Amino acid sequence: MALSGRLGADYGVCTGAASVFDGRVRFEHDGGEGFAGREDGSFG
Numbered sequence: 001m002a003l004s005g006r007l008g009a010d011y012g013v014c015t016g017a018a019s020v021f022d023g024r025v026r027f028e029h030d031g032g033e034g035f036a037g038r039e040d041g042s043f044g
Contacts, residue, residue, distance in 0.1 A: 001015050002008040003025070010028050014021040 002012045011025055012028060014024055014026050016022055
């Protein structure tokens with residue numbers, strides 16, 4: 001889930017129940033394969 005505002009451009013909260021990072025804020029490039037890309041190039 002992407003964060004709102006300026007932070008949302010690069011950071012999001014991991015919502016992968018199987019991930020050790022579940023519930024933690026992560027930099028998009030440090031994320032796992034589960035980061036979902038959007039048509040506009042952002043993630044979340």
